[in-house]
Amino acid sequence: MNLVRAELLKLRTTSLWWIFAITLVPLYGLALGYNWLTATVITEMNVPDEGAFGFISLENIVSNLYTSGQFAGVLLVLLLSAILVTNEFFHLTATATFLTTPRRELVILAKMAVAMLIAVTVWVFTTALNLIFAPVALASMNQETYLDDSFVWSAISLNLLVHVLWALVGIGCGVLIRSQIGTTITLTVLYVVGTQIFTAVFAVLASQVDEVFMKLRVLVPTLASDLLVSGPQGPDDLPRWVGAVVLLSYAVVAGVLGTLITKRRDIA
Template sequence: MNLIRAELLKLRTTAMWWIFAIVLLPLWGLALAYNWLSANVTLTTDASDLGGASFGSVEQVVAGLYTSGQFSGVLLVVLLSAILVTSEFFHLTATSTFLATPRRELVIGAKMVVAALVAVAVWLFTTLLNLAIAPLVLSGLDQPSYLEESFAWQAIGLSGLAFVLWSLLGVGAGVLIRSQIGAVITLSVVYVLGTQVVNVIFFLLSEYVWEPLLTLRILIPTLASDLLITGPQMPDDPPRWVGGLILVAYAAITAVVGTLITKQRDVS
């Protein structure tokens, strides 16, 4: 508990957390606007008038409304989780931290607990906003709130799980990439641009090499997260628990490998 309290203190004295908190609200607003557009098209337009274009099923669109801000919220959480580690090296406090607690895996574990707490806080904040606004959006579209449906609450709960798993992945990535600037840039590029690039690569491979390769796109962490929350998007997609398993694997690999490397590294 002392280690966790120490890590919480470090977080509160880090300027980055309140910058991320300020950025979170407008990003959530943009996500809500996009999901409102998706709901407006899907729920108020006849399927024959869409010309093949669709934002998904009713369940997927409604789940998107109730998990608005998940994409940007996870990005901020994973960056802040990485900074919990890299800030030690950036501010040259890693030596004193590991001298005070020689068992470095305990320090990494405490950072993971704090990162998970931050993830839950961000998820809870965006979820409360969504529970307040999404029913109003649906009501404006002459639709029920769907809160009596289990799929809505399932999406909300699994979104929280995704936040926690991504926070653990962020800590692991921060251990592997000790540079604070390097970690932020790498994670941002991989999360935002890398997703789109790899998605295109899988699409091209499925078109010109072997069609079933498209199903492997869920190996991309962000798409695995989408699968976990909203379920299969295409007929050949695996069940949503596969997406959660992929995120767990990424988090476990980065955490274990990162901790082992940290125990061997000279931080003086």
């Protein structure tokens, strides 16, 4: 517990947390606006279940509204979690930290705990806003709120799981790369640009080689997140639980590998 308090103190004494918090607000607004506009277009075309947009269900549309801000929120959680580790090397405090706590895995576990707290905080913030604005968006489309339907709360709960798993991935990546600037740039590019590139690659492979590659695109972490929260959105999509397995695998590999490397690496 003392290690967790120490990590929280390190976080509070930097300006990064409130910069990320301020950044989250406009990004959330953009996400809500996009999901609202998309839902409006789909419902006006009278395809709430299956139609011109393919395999798009009312459940998918509503789930997206109630989890607006996931893409940006997860990115900020990912970056801030990684920075919890890279800050130690950037400010040359890693040596003191590990000399104070020789069992380095305990330090990493404390950082993981703080990263998960960050994830929960971001989730609470965006979810609170979604519970306010999603019903307004649905009302503008002459739809009910669907708050009495289990699929809404399932999507909201799974969105929390997504945030927590990405926080663990961030800690692992921070240990693996160590450079604060390098980590930030690499994760941002892979998360934002890489998603589009890998999606296009799998689409090309599916059309030129075998359609099975459309199912394999779930290996892209951000697409695994979408599948887990919103469920299948196309005839080639795999079941929801596959997204959870993929994302959990990335989190476990990054966390375990990062901890093992930290225990063996020279930090002087």
